Amino acid sequence: MSASTRxxxxxxxxxxxxxxxxxxxxxxxxxxxxxxxxxxxxxxSLVRHLHAFARDVRLSQHEWDAAIAFxxxxxxxxxxxxxxxxxxxxxxxxxxxxxxINAPADDAATESTVFGxxxxxxxxxxxxxxxxxxxxxxxxxxxxxxxxxxxxxALPGARIDVWEADAxxxxxxxxxxxxxxxxxxxxxxEGGGYRFWSVTPTPYAIPDDTSRSPLPGTAP
Amino acid sequence: MSASTRxxxxxxxxxxxxxxxxxxxxxxxxxxxxxxxxxxxxxxSLVRHLHAFARDVRLSQHEWDAAIAFxxxxxxxxxxxxxxxxxxxxxxxxxxxxxxINAPADDAATESTVFGxxxxxxxxxxxxxxxxxxxxxxxxxxxxxxxxxxxxxALPGARIDVWEADAxxxxxxxxxxxxxxxxxxxxxxEGGGYRFWSVTPTPYAIPDDTSRSPLPGTAP
Numbered sequence: 001m002s003a004s005t006r007x008x009x010x011x012x013x014x015x016x017x018x019x020x021x022x023x024x025x026x027x028x029x030x031x032x033x034x035x036x037x038x039x040x041x042x043x044x045s046l047v048r049h050l051h052a053f054a055r056d057v058r059l060s061q062h063e064w065d066a067a068i069a070f071x072x073x074x075x076x077x078x079x080x081x082x083x084x085x086x087x088x089x090x091x092x093x094x095x096x097x098x099x100x101i102n103a104p105a106d107d108a109a110t111e112s113t114v115f116g117x118x119x120x121x122x123x124x125x126x127x128x129x130x131x132x133x134x135x136x137x138x139x140x141x142x143x144x145x146x147x148x149x150x151x152x153x154a155l156p157g158a159r160i161d162v163w164e165a166d167a168x169x170x171x172x173x174x175x176x177x178x179x180x181x182x183x184x185x186x187x188x189x190e191g192g193g194y195r196f197w198s199v200t201p202t203p204y205a206i207p208d209d210t211s212r213s214p215l216p217g218t219a220p
Numbered sequence: 221m222s223a224s225t226r227x228x229x230x231x232x233x234x235x236x237x238x239x240x241x242x243x244x245x246x247x248x249x250x251x252x253x254x255x256x257x258x259x260x261x262x263x264x265s266l267v268r269h270l271h272a273f274a275r276d277v278r279l280s281q282h283e284w285d286a287a288i289a290f291x292x293x294x295x296x297x298x299x300x301x302x303x304x305x306x307x308x309x310x311x312x313x314x315x316x317x318x319x320x321i322n323a324p325a326d327d328a329a330t331e332s333t334v335f336g337x338x339x340x341x342x343x344x345x346x347x348x349x350x351x352x353x354x355x356x357x358x359x360x361x362x363x364x365x366x367x368x369x370x371x372x373x374a375l376p377g378a379r380i381d382v383w384e385a386d387a388x389x390x391x392x393x394x395x396x397x398x399x400x401x402x403x404x405x406x407x408x409x410e411g412g413g414y415r416f417w418s419v420t421p422t423p424y425a426i427p428d429d430t431s432r433s434p435l436p437g438t439a440p
Contacts, residue, residue: 018324018325018326021325021327022324022325024325025320025325025331026317026320026321029313029316029317029320030313030317032313033312033313033316036313041277042277042283045273045276045277046273046277046312047312047313049269049270049272049273049276050269050273050312050314051313051314051317052269052272053265053266053269053270054314054317054318054321055317055321056265056269057261057262057265057266058321059317059318059321060318060321060322061318061319061322063262064309064314064315064318068303068305068306068309071291071294071295071305072295072298072303072305074291074295075291075292075294075295075296075298075305076295076296076298078292078295078296083288083292085288085291085292085295086288089284089288092253092266092267092270093249093250093252093253093267093271094270094271094274094284095284096249096253097246097249097250097271097274097275097279098274098279098280098281098284099281100245100246100249101246101274101275101278101279101280102280102281104238104242105238105241105242105244105245106238107241111245
């Protein structure tokens with residue numbers, strides 16, 4: 001074995017040892033913090049997953065600074081009309097996952113989804129076959145189906161609430177002034193059947209001044 | 221095999237299948253959201269670890285609501301004088317871990333720590349052997365040591381900044397009015413040696429009106 005090879009091996013060993021030491025120090029921080037939440041399993045889990053993320057991406061001080069600034073902006077823009085933390089949860093898929101966790105899978109059931117932010121409590125009732133568009137811009141669209149229980153029993157009288165964005169990607173409540181468009185509720189008829197007219201739903205944008213872009217870690 | 225045993229087995233199979241289906245649905249949400257951040261590895265990692273946490277604790281809708289409300293309060297109490305998101309990061313150990321990740325382990329080095337929130341830029345300079353207490357309440361305390369590089373070379377002239385809480389667990393800046401106590405900086409002398417007087421440091425409390433308690437998931 002040459003001196004040079006020995007040097008390389010020694011250097012490699014030293015580097016391995018440093019990496020082990022580094023991992024051990026980081027794990028010690030995680031264990032100590034988790035132990036401080038000894039009575040609270042949820043916080044312990046949060047700490048462990050949050051730390052795993054930081055180690056995974058080797059979180060830089062700059063990214064940490066950006067994350068703090070991002071959360072601060074998100075907090076300051078949140079008020080009675082805008083809930084940016086919910087929007088952040090939506091963008092990160094946490095809202096949808098939470099719904100999925102709490103409405104367990106059933107092959108016979110329509111998959112549940114998040115309760116959208118544009119629901120309004122006093123939407124108008126429409127009759128079977130009526131039109132919820134109320135003058136909203138868009139291509140007319142006819143919707144029909146049947147409401148059944150997971151065992152297949154038809155459910156006449158089931159309440160169906162519908163609200164949707166128009167062709168410009170906006171809900172009625174996003175316009176200045178009061179209008180009611182693309183929104184309504186109806187009851188399933190005999191045999192659980194329902195049908196109504198509206199306009200073809202479109203994708204809609206979310207405000208991009210805070211939560212959506214940029215997230216910390218992306219280029220500013 | 222009795223009919224009853226067959227029923228049990230069938231029921232067990234059905235339950236296993238539902239559990240698999242549930243896991244698959246949850247994983248599909250995570251994969252879809254991660255894919256939406258395809259250009260950003262850090263966000264993908266955040267999504268995966270955040271979702272792993274939610275699945276781990278089977279996050280309830282109530283806990284999710286509490287988390288949103290908690291973050292909203294944390295945002296609203298944050299201003300020019302209080303940074304509650306940093307405090308939250310501290311409490312969750314993320315600040316300390318970030319420091320650890322960015323200042324890799326070196327057996328010969330003093331472990332780095334977080335840059336505390338009570339640093340003040342214009343602290344007074346004191347001479348070697350001087351007193352930084354400035355009248356702070358507490359038991360007198362003498363501190364001495366030597367500043368060396370990681371290779372063991374003494375570092376005369378190294379700057380040492382010191383700030384600490386008094387016997388009541390408060391920093392000078394936490395009192396009404398302006399005072400400078402338990403705070404100062406000095407330069408290491410010949411041979412890297414330093415020494416100064418102060419009061420014995422004490423643990424100090426952090427505000428408990430938002431970030432510290434309760435975290436979402438703990439009893440209110």
